[in-house]
Amino acid sequence: MILTDPRLHSQFADYGILIPIRTSKITKVLEHLENLESLKGKPWRLNAISETVDRAALERVHAPKYVDRLYGSDLENEVLTAYELIDADGNHNRYAPEMALKPLSQFFDDSVLLHVAGTTQTCRLALEKGWAFFTGGGMHHGHYDRGTGFCLVNDLVIALRTLQAEGRIQQAWIVDVDAHKGDGTASLCAGDDSILTFSIHMAQGWPLDPETTRERGEDNPSQVPSDLDIDQEPGEDSFYLARLAAGLEQLKQMAMAKHGRLPDLVLVVDGADPYEKDELPSTSTMRLTLAQMLERDLLLDRFLTKQALPSAWVNAGGYGDHVWEVYAQFLEKVLPGKLR
Template sequence: MTLPIVHHAGFAPALPQGHRFPMAKFAALFAELERLGLTPPGAVHTPDLITHENLLRVHAQDYVDAVIARAVPAAVERRIGLPIDDGVVRRALLASGATLLTARLALAHGLACNTAGGSHHARPDGGAGFCVFNDVAVAIRTLQAEGRIARALVVDLDVHQGDGTALIFQDDPSVFTLSIHCGANFPVRKERSDLDIDLAPGTGDGPYLAAVGHGLAAALAAGPYDLVFYNAGVDIHEDDRLGHLAVSDAGIAARDRMVIEAIRGRGLALAGVIGGGYTTDVEALARRHAILHRTAARETRRIAAKDNRQAAVTD
């Protein structure tokens, strides 16, 4: 069995020259996955645009309508940090549709990964921090409305707190939110997750991985869950220009392995999204994001081999 990967070329629309968001990383990530041999026939799935109905399960109608009409107020556009034009709107609709498809594939196969997603700063009434719609929240509310899941866990390991996701699900026992982030980083005003772990700048691999182990164990103990979403942001990296946690490539790989093995080891379905990553070296950034997909593919193969051995014994 191969890892289901969700991708669309529309994840990387053109931005104004010199824009600080590394939009090219999405195409570079998919090229890296092709180079690694993770995109054989049947492995790559193409998402549809998220529907208006599903967006309204999370976001206010006036905000959704303004985005669709490319007519958000200037102040909201500044908070988002992206031009709300045709390409960016289509990207936001595709990325949300992709996370929903990733979740459906995870429920069917145990594990699936998006090549986008993790827009965790978007709130019901507006976007922020390069996030237009909160794709993970939309996917959860859609699957709950369909009766596909009752309870979900969000493991958010982006360097920035998942404030939008925390706000959306505050005081909602059907969703447990875990955010492990740099406390001195954006956003200045944090929201209350079910479990927040604030780390100091310069934390480094050892203490960071210890915090992830502690947070993950506590979150899993608060189960049961029908589905887990993992925001595998790589802006924790020592070279990232918006992160300050000083984690190495090896630390990111160890983190992703810890999370994926812990969740799949309990038989829980896992949907991975890539979260943040900000550096001018787009190729290095793509390799960093691809750690999630490489690790997930390895776990998919391991579980398939284990199942085959058990089937052989049974026969």
């Protein structure tokens, strides 16, 4: 089952934010699937997010004072920081408020919380149907008391904590194959074995500011390791698939050693930004071909299916006009077999 919602198509540019996240990442994928004979007449998509997210769900994961700022007059500053729209000297960066059609305050309710709701609903669908894919979500740089890297809050951990609080799951994994390290996720889940985190990512390029944070005498939460991290140095793309496969086996061994069983749910952060045609400059050290991207997703799906693990997949990163191809090819292959 695919969960989508026309409200996700709202452009960053509507708020004056000039980040190259294209609506085609959703719309072209859906168009591609609509034209497939293998899906004709089958109920393969849900077109509206019906889940709602309340403040208590955010407070299970984020600092109460930070949540206060998001629901109060500091919201705009938090958005400017998390989306890197302002530099250290106070100058606007990739931000043109004069072009905005809507206020930044609306961005939180209409976009950020909608993604959190969608990820949570996708987890519920995965538990019910075994497999679900959301055309949004994946805000893995959201930290305990701050947003970074286009992520104001961490929808992944919020969704899993919600299901744990409801008693629907006990153990979960977050498997993050986005090009950037899932640093917010790692930090939020550190010291709690009920969510095991695995991230395979560029060795360089994220986090952006390790030194600055250390200078302030604080521990840098971006440097907190996941339960399993695999760093990809530039030029190591040919090792990627073998390393991912070995990492999944290692995660399985880790879960068996800690809990004596596999998790109740796996959340996959399926970023398309390792793709060689991704247009975000900071992802240029990872250049997986379209064929390698397909094998990445199929390998992951085969592993989870073989263990009979329910999996919820979210979009995460992917920038520019070509990343839709990554999702379209994977969903074309697997979706017909997932409908039940």
